[in-house]
Amino acid sequence: MADLTADRRSAGRMMGGGPLLAGLVLLLLAVAFLSLGTGAAGLSPRNLLAVAAGLEEMDRRDQVVLFDIRLPRLAMGLLIGAALAVAGALMQALFRNPLADPGITGVGAGAGLGAVTAIVLGGLLPAGVAAAFGTHLVAVAAFLGGWGATFVLYRVATRDGQTDVATLLLAGIALGALAGAATGVLIYLADDRQLRDLTFWGMGSLAGATWQKIAVGASLILPLLLAAPLLAPGLNALAMGEAQALHVGLRVQRLKRLAMLGTAAAAGISVALAGGIGFVGIVVPHLLRLVAGPDNRLILPAAALLGGTLLVAADMVARTVAAPAELPIGVIMSLIGAPVFLWILLRQRAVRGV
Amino acid sequence: MLAIRDLHVRLSGRPILSGIDLTLSAGTLTAVVGPSGSGKSTLLRAIAGEIGYSGTVALNGSEVRLAAPEVLARQRAVLPQETQVAFSFTAAEVVALGAHGGPAPSRARIEALLARVGLAGMAGRLVQTLSGGERQRVHLARVLLQAGAPVGPEGPHWLFLDEPVASLDIAQQLAVMRIARSHADGGGGVLAVMHDLNLSAMFADRIVVLSRGRLVTTGSPAAVLTGAMIETVYGCNIPVCTLPERGPWLLVQAAGTP
Numbered sequence: 112m113a114d115l116t117a118d119r120r121s122a123g124r125m126m127g128g129g130p131l132l133a134g135l136v137l138l139l140l141a142v143a144f145l146s147l148g149t150g151a152a153g154l155s156p157r158n159l160l161a162v163a164a165g166l167e168e169m170d171r172r173d174q175v176v177l178f179d180i181r182l183p184r185l186a187m188g189l190l191i192g193a194a195l196a197v198a199g200a201l202m203q204a205l206f207r208n209p210l211a212d213p214g215i216t217g218v219g220a221g222a223g224l225g226a227v228t229a230i231v232l233g234g235l236l237p238a239g240v241a242a243a244f245g246t247h248l249v250a251v252a253a254f255l256g257g258w259g260a261t262f263v264l265y266r267v268a269t270r271d272g273q274t275d276v277a278t279l280l281l282a283g284i285a286l287g288a289l290a291g292a293a294t295g296v297l298i299y300l301a302d303d304r305q306l307r308d309l310t311f312w313g314m315g316s317l318a319g320a321t322w323q324k325i326a327v328g329a330s331l332i333l334p335l336l337l338a339a340p341l342l343a344p345g346l347n348a349l350a351m352g353e354a355q356a357l358h359v360g361l362r363v364q365r366l367k368r369l370a371m372l373g374t375a376a377a378a379g380i381s382v383a384l385a386g387g388i389g390f391v392g393i394v395v396p397h398l399l400r401l402v403a404g405p406d407n408r409l410i411l412p413a414a415a416l417l418g419g420t421l422l423v424a425a426d427m428v429a430r431t432v433a434a435p436a437e438l439p440i441g442v443i444m445s446l447i448g449a450p451v452f453l454w455i456l457l458r459q460r461a462v463r464g465v
Numbered sequence: 466m467l468a469i470r471d472l473h474v475r476l477s478g479r480p481i482l483s484g485i486d487l488t489l490s491a492g493t494l495t496a497v498v499g500p501s502g503s504g505k506s507t508l509l510r511a512i513a514g515e516i517g518y519s520g521t522v523a524l525n526g527s528e529v530r531l532a533a534p535e536v537l538a539r540q541r542a543v544l545p546q547e548t549q550v551a552f553s554f555t556a557a558e559v560v561a562l563g564a565h566g567g568p569a570p571s572r573a574r575i576e577a578l579l580a581r582v583g584l585a586g587m588a589g590r591l592v593q594t595l596s597g598g599e600r601q602r603v604h605l606a607r608v609l610l611q612a613g614a615p616v617g618p619e620g621p622h623w624l625f626l627d628e629p630v631a632s633l634d635i636a637q638q639l640a641v642m643r644i645a646r647s648h649a650d651g652g653g654g655v656l657a658v659m660h661d662l663n664l665s666a667m668f669a670d671r672i673v674v675l676s677r678g679r680l681v682t683t684g685s686p687a688a689v690l691t692g693a694m695i696e697t698v699y700g701c702n703i704p705v706c707t708l709p710e711r712g713p714w715l716l717v718q719a720a721g722t723p
Contacts, residue, residue, distance in 0.1 A: 117589055118555055118557060118588055118589030119589070120589070121555075121589030121590060122553065122555045122589055122590070122591050123591070207551035207552075208551065209552070344565060344566075345565075347554075347558075347562060348562050348565045350550050350551045350552055350554060351548050351549075351550050351551075351559070351562060352548060352549060354510070354515050354543075354545060355543075355545060355548050355604075356565075357514070357515060357534050358513060358515070358538065358542065358543040358545075358611075359538055359542075359562055359563060359565040359566075359607075359611055360534050360535040360537070360538025360539070360565050360566045361534060361535075361565060361566075362533070362534050362535070363534070400552060400553070404553065404554070404555070404558075405552035405553055405554055406554075406558065
């Protein structure tokens with residue numbers, strides 16, 4: 112083990128895998144506790160501790176705040192943050208580039224188009240169909256849009272079973288532009304009330320968290336989080352390039368297909384449940400790689416933990432800086448994430464000597 | 466045995482290799498030589514199962530085109546001309562990728578392989594911070610880990626090396642060629658794309674000459690590396706002398722001399 116420690120130092124890594132995961136679990140618990148004890152309606156962390164120790168009783172109002180507002184919101188934040196971070200990590204390994212993100216492959220834009228379509232044109236659906244989906248219509252449409260974008264992307268960028276990454280990225284840009292334009296047309300058609308819905312959905316929020324939504328999200332996201340690390344050894348081999356990964360025995364096309372499906376699912380579900388929240392998928396895997404190296408066997412589970420933690424923390428800020436009003440969490444994440452994105456870009460430029 | 470019959474490769478509609486027939490035995494080191502653009506690397510990529518081809522390429526008796534990647538990986542290991550590793554992996558982590566799909570190699574095994582390629586003590590270095598020659602040898606260590614012993618339970622292990630000495634100094638070139646030679650002497654197969662004809666003459670049992678996608682000639686270094694062949698294939702006049710016990714030796718004169 113001494114040698115591995117020496118390796119870590121020589122590679123400039125701060126932590127090994129075990130301590131990192133343990134630290135992330137503790138950080139998640141701490142942030143979750145703070146989040147439960149933070150908000151416009153009183154009920155501080157101290158109250159929570161006192162209740163846990165049996166020194167205080169919660170009144171009816173506090174119980175509603177805790178169990179119907181803060182707890183679902185916490186659960187939603189953890190799920191969505193984990194899904195976004197894992198989607199980013201998968202996509203970066205697939206594209207062999209730390210700047211890759213579901214956002215740039217058109218998956219987010221496709222999901223967005225689905226949601227906007229549901230908001231603006233949902234009224235045109237036969238009453239029976241609309242009733243069947245009920246309040247979930249937007250979510251289901253966003254999910255389908257994300258899948259549709261992935262499917263088209265894959266058909267465009269894949270030929271003879273080979274996916275060219277440059278084509279994939281460029282096709283993603285084109286798809287994103289197309290989905291953006293279609294979204295623009297729909298926004299033009301929207302009435303005032305729909306515009307208000309669109310604006311809030313587009314900025315992203317965890318405010319709509321209900322136990323029902325969480326049940327849907329958890330049933331889709333938790334299996335994804337558990338399955339993603341199975342792809343890690345293949346994704347590590349893929350870091351050498353497709354030919355070299357094939358040489359060491361990897362079924363490259365199958366791995367790429369699974370990584371793309373995993374990404375689309377995670378990103379689509381996130382957009383469906385919480386709207387457009389950017390940069391989690393960029394910031395989280397990048398920080399983890401800086402601290403502990405790029406091994407996906409560690410990065411994928413660690414990204415799930417840190418992604419959830421980061422989103423819950425961002426949500427805490429969103430809820431408190433302008434209390435009792437609330438900032439959209441997407442705004443907070445962009446404020447943190449966009450500078451990090453630029454910083455990575457500058458570092459890459461420095462490495463390449465551009 | 467590696468048996469190539471009527472191999473044709475087209476890339477983007479252009480014929481790159483035409484009608485290659487070649488049979489290589491395990492236990493030998495074959496150097497593939499020829500001018501730049503003659504199809505050497507394409508030949509290596511085709512027999513590695515990396516690109517499509519028509520004709521047959523039978524490696525230890527099974528058709529490469531139809532073999533699953535994990536099956537091929539147990540039969541042959543491939544060193545490309547250059548490998549760009551994305552993200553900051555250490556040398557030890559990259560070497561360990563040679564064991565993909567199998568049990569993780571021990572730390573001692575990785576260090577021994579790195580020492581064998583002249584990179585003792587470099588296990589913890591980030592591959593991105595290494596020089597081109599060092600990086601290439603990290604990948605050679607990975608290839609050696611994948612290949613394992615020259616002969617395994619499923620038959621001989623093959624090494625396909627694309628310009629393995631291209632970015633190395635002269636001592637490292639010799640060291641790497643000795644590693645390839647010992648793999649062949651142990652009963653494994655080695656096919657190396659080479660530019661250096663003298664190194665090829667020193668280490669290869671057999672030379673394969675490609676020109677414009679066709680196999681021009683093949684045979685022992687003494688039979689193939691003649692002034693006439695070099696004149697025909699490379700289009701330049703280089704004196705070749707024969708050293709006792711060493712075979713043909715090319716005398717490349719300083720520029721400006723006749």
